[in-house]
Amino acid sequence: MRIKPKSPREALQPEPAPGPPQRSRHVRNPLVILINLLITLAVFGLAAVGGALYFGKQKFEQAGPLEENATVVISSGAGLSGITDRLSGQGVIDDSLLDEWIFNLGIRFYKNATKLKAGEYAFAPGVSMQEIMTDLVEGNAVTHSVTIPEGWTTAQIIERVREHPVLVGEITEVPEEGSLLPETYTFARGMTRKGVLDQMKAAQEKLLAEVWERRSDELPVSTPEELVILASIVEKETALADERSRVAGVFVNRLNKNMRLQSDPTILYGLYGGEAWLKDRSAITQSDLKKENKYNTYQIDGLPPGPIGNPGRAAMEAVASPSRTLDLYFVADGTGGHVFAETYEQHQANVRKWRKIERERRQAEQNQDTQPATSN
Incomplete structure (x- = not known):
C-alpha cells in the first residue's frame, strides 16, 4: 500500500490522542459492584477484628490494677x-x-x-x-493446715479440729482411738472438719498396712490393731525419737517373757479416757494403781483392750522393728530421757537415782519460793 506523504503543515500538527476505552459491560454489572463492596467490607472487618483481638490480648496479658495483696x-x-x-x-x-x-x-x-x-x-x-x-x-488456692502431735488422743485431736477457724461443719461421729494418723494436714478454705478427719483415718490405714507388711518376725503382736495398741503406749512413754525403738524393745521383751507392761500412761487412760491429757492429770497415786481399771497394765496381763492414743509413724515403725536388747526396765534419767536396765536390781538402783534427782529438784523449788523478794 502506498503511503500518501503529509504536507509540511500536517507534519507539524500533533495527532489527536486516542479516546478512553469503553467500560466493560461486566464492570457496570450491579452484581459485580455488590461483590466488590462486600470484599472491601470483609477486609476492613477482618482488620478491625484483628485489631480488637490484638488489643484484647495485650489487655488480657498486661499488669492489672491491683495495688496491694x-x-x-x-x-x-x-x-x-x-x-x-x-x-x-x-x-x-x-x-x-x-x-x-x-x-x-x-x-x-x-x-x-x-x-x-x-x-x-x-x-x-x-x-x-x-x-x-x-x-x-x-486451683492454686491458699492452703491452711492443722498439725496433730504424735500420741495425741482422739479427744485431743477432735478439740483441735473443732477450734480451727477455717474448717467448717460439725463432727457428728468420733473416730475410734488409734485410727487417726498424727501429721500436718493442708487444705483449702471450705474443707469440712469431717473431711480432715477422714484424711487422717485414710492416712493411718495406709501407713499401718505398710508397717505391718514389713514387721519383724516373732513379734508378740498378732494383728495390726495390736501393733497400734503397743505403739500408742510407746508414744506416751517417750518423746525422744532415738528412744522409741529401745522402749518398744523393752515392752516386746516383757511380753515375750509374760511379764506385765507396767506402763503408767495406761492407768491414766483407763481412769479418764482420752480426756486424761486435756487436763493436768499426770500424777498417779497409790490409790490409782489399786483402782479397778481394764487398761491398768500393772493389773492386767498382756496388752490393754485398745490404744491409749494415736501413735505416729515412728512409734509404729519402732514396734514393728524394735531394738534387739535384753532390757526389761527403764526409768527417767532427769534429762528428758530414760536409763535402761536388764535386771530388777539394776532398775532399782536407777530408780533410787531418779528419786534423788526429784528430791533435789523439789528442794531447789522450795528454796526459791522461800527467798525474800528484792525491791529496787
Whole structure:
C-alpha cells in the first residue's frame, strides 16, 4: 500500500490522542459492584477484628490494677459472671465494662469457662487477667493446715479440729482411738472438719498396712490393731525419737517373757479416757494403781483392750522393728530421757537415782519460793 506523504503543515500538527476505552459491560454489572463492596467490607472487618483481638490480648496479658495483696474467696457455683463481679469488686481487675468484657471473653477464648475452681485465692499487686485465669483453672488456692502431735488422743485431736477457724461443719461421729494418723494436714478454705478427719483415718490405714507388711518376725503382736495398741503406749512413754525403738524393745521383751507392761500412761487412760491429757492429770497415786481399771497394765496381763492414743509413724515403725536388747526396765534419767536396765536390781538402783534427782529438784523449788523478794 502506498503511503500518501503529509504536507509540511500536517507534519507539524500533533495527532489527536486516542479516546478512553469503553467500560466493560461486566464492570457496570450491579452484581459485580455488590461483590466488590462486600470484599472491601470483609477486609476492613477482618482488620478491625484483628485489631480488637490484638488489643484484647495485650489487655488480657498486661499488669492489672491491683495495688496491694488481696485475698478473694470464690464460692462454689459462682459462675463466670459471679467470679468476674467478685474480682472487679475487690479491685483485682478493673471494674469497667470493657475490662470485665475482656476478662470474660478471654476465659471463653481459652475454653476455661467451666474449669474455674472455687477456693480462697491470694493475688499479688499487678496480677494480670491471664495469671488470674491460670490460678483459678489450676486451683492454686491458699492452703491452711492443722498439725496433730504424735500420741495425741482422739479427744485431743477432735478439740483441735473443732477450734480451727477455717474448717467448717460439725463432727457428728468420733473416730475410734488409734485410727487417726498424727501429721500436718493442708487444705483449702471450705474443707469440712469431717473431711480432715477422714484424711487422717485414710492416712493411718495406709501407713499401718505398710508397717505391718514389713514387721519383724516373732513379734508378740498378732494383728495390726495390736501393733497400734503397743505403739500408742510407746508414744506416751517417750518423746525422744532415738528412744522409741529401745522402749518398744523393752515392752516386746516383757511380753515375750509374760511379764506385765507396767506402763503408767495406761492407768491414766483407763481412769479418764482420752480426756486424761486435756487436763493436768499426770500424777498417779497409790490409790490409782489399786483402782479397778481394764487398761491398768500393772493389773492386767498382756496388752490393754485398745490404744491409749494415736501413735505416729515412728512409734509404729519402732514396734514393728524394735531394738534387739535384753532390757526389761527403764526409768527417767532427769534429762528428758530414760536409763535402761536388764535386771530388777539394776532398775532399782536407777530408780533410787531418779528419786534423788526429784528430791533435789523439789528442794531447789522450795528454796526459791522461800527467798525474800528484792525491791529496787
